[in-house]
Amino acid sequence: MKIEVKGLTKRYKDNYALNNVSFTLDGPKIYGLLGRNGAGKTTFMDILSGQILASNGKIEIDGEEPFDNQKLTESICLIKEGHNFKKDLKVKNVLKVYSFFYPKWDQELADKLIKEYNLNLNSKVKTLSKGMESALGIIVGLSSKAPITIFDEPYIGLDAAARKKFYEIMLEEYEAEKRIIIFSTHLIDEVSLLFEEVLILQEGSLVLMEEADMLRNSTCAVSGTIEEVEAFISGKEVIEKKQLAGMMTAYVYSSIQEAKMHGLNAEGVPIQELMIYLTERKKGA
Amino acid sequence: MKKSLDENKPIFLQIKEQLEDSIINGNINSGERVPSTNEFAAYYKINPATAAKGINELVAEEILVKRRGVGMFVTEDAKGILIEKRKKTFYEHYMLPLKEEARKLRIKETELMEMVKREDAADEN
Numbered sequence: 351m352k353i354e355v356k357g358l359t360k361r362y363k364d365n366y367a368l369n370n371v372s373f374t375l376d377g378p379k380i381y382g383l384l385g386r387n388g389a390g391k392t393t394f395m396d397i398l399s400g401q402i403l404a405s406n407g408k409i410e411i412d413g414e415e416p417f418d419n420q421k422l423t424e425s426i427c428l429i430k431e432g433h434n435f436k437k438d439l440k441v442k443n444v445l446k447v448y449s450f451f452y453p454k455w456d457q458e459l460a461d462k463l464i465k466e467y468n469l470n471l472n473s474k475v476k477t478l479s480k481g482m483e484s485a486l487g488i489i490v491g492l493s494s495k496a497p498i499t500i501f502d503e504p505y506i507g508l509d510a511a512a513r514k515k516f517y518e519i520m521l522e523e524y525e526a527e528k529r530i531i532i533f534s535t536h537l538i539d540e541v542s543l544l545f546e547e548v549l550i551l552q553e554g555s556l557v558l559m560e561e562a563d564m565l566r567n568s569t570c571a572v573s574g575t576i577e578e579v580e581a582f583i584s585g586k587e588v589i590e591k592k593q594l595a596g597m598m599t600a601y602v603y604s605s606i607q608e609a610k611m612h613g614l615n616a617e618g619v620p621i622q623e624l625m626i627y628l629t630e631r632k633k634g635a
Numbered sequence: 636m637k638k639s640l641d642e643n644k645p646i647f648l649q650i651k652e653q654l655e656d657s658i659i660n661g662n663i664n665s666g667e668r669v670p671s672t673n674e675f676a677a678y679y680k681i682n683p684a685t686a687a688k689g690i691n692e693l694v695a696e697e698i699l700v701k702r703r704g705v706g707m708f709v710t711e712d713a714k715g716i717l718i719e720k721r722k723k724t725f726y727e728h729y730m731l732p733l734k735e736e737a738r739k740l741r742i743k744e745t746e747l748m749e750m751v752k753r754e755d756a757a758d759e760n
Contacts, residue, residue, distance in 0.1 A: 525673050563688065566644060618641075618642070
């Protein structure tokens with residue numbers, strides 16, 4: 351499926367949650383949607399899943415808009431960080447409801463995951479711990495087999511081992527059957543290796559969209575004496591620089607090989623750090 | 636097999652270099668099957684497309700060959716090709732940094748040559 355975002359804007363009074371954002375997600379990949387708090391990630395996902403309307407612009411999924419479009423929303427599953435399910439339903443009823451809604455629902459997988467996460471089918475949602483409720487969300491999201499599956503910080507309250515399990519199963523399911531998975535997270539270091547493409551939102555605008563591995567290749571941290579580094583970075587796009595005791599480190603758009611050829615010390619920049627520098631810089635500008 | 640990958644470097648390159656090392660060291664010989672894209676993805680928890688990119692580059696360089704429905708295999712000439720390739724980059728990757736560091740430490744050329752030979756002598760004993 352193809353998701354086309356065209357001039358998407360969402361305004362709450364004088365606040366722009368999204369401001370004229372355009373991009374295209376083409377084909378089944380795992381996308382990492384990153385950004386600081388209030389960057390517009392959740393608003394985007396709400397519009398994408400047809401839950402709210404845009405103020406301006408639109409999202410088209412294979413040419414159709416998701417709002418009030420049941421045929422299309424059967425292909426989209428959004429799991430948020432909480433309050434995904436009615437409090438008075440039992441776990442088994444939640445699964446039943448979603449199995450009716452999603453045509454490609456995989457009951458076998460749901461059963462397997464219920465066991466994996468030790469959920470009691472007869473517990474009511476309101477009696478579940480935070481972690482258990484998150485696990486239920488993850489089970490529904492994966493079992494929906496929806497061609498567009500969206501996870502918005504789905505792991506609140508899950509411990510490190512349970513999160514790791516989630517990443518493993520998500521990868522397994524993705525390998526078995528490719529679909530669009532949009533993953534919004536603040537725990538970037540944990541999942542960045544799973545992303546094929548990375549999108550970074552900042553204050554309602556898209557600041558970056560790039561293949562994850564290209565990103566690792568096209569940015570680096572160079573260090574050396576101030577003169578050396580200044581000479582190297584002149585004319586290049588600099589993300590951040592800092593200096594201490596006559597030495598300087600600069601984060602620039604450049605390959606490690608190029609920096610090394612200039613006799614500078616160069617290292618890659620993890621996506622988590624890159625996101626922090628990119629969004630910090632934006633604020634200062 | 637490395638325990639985990641380095642986040643600072645393109646992942647596909649690390650997959651590629653790892654396979655190259657295994658072939659050069661003789662851990663995987665010509666004609667043998669190498670792990671599939673999905674096996675790499677599952678082992679390192681990485682995106683399968685990324686693993687595929689590393690493997691596909693090795694196919695393009697005729698280090699690996701794809702046999703439909705069976706998997707990826709090391710070609711007859713793989714080891715030879717790789718050693719030639721590594722020799723070409725040896726100067727850049729090892730000699731240049733060595734000379735650079737020697738310059739910083741004011742090590743004279745004769746001194747440097749002595750050190751190279753000293754290692755050789757130790758090897759022979």
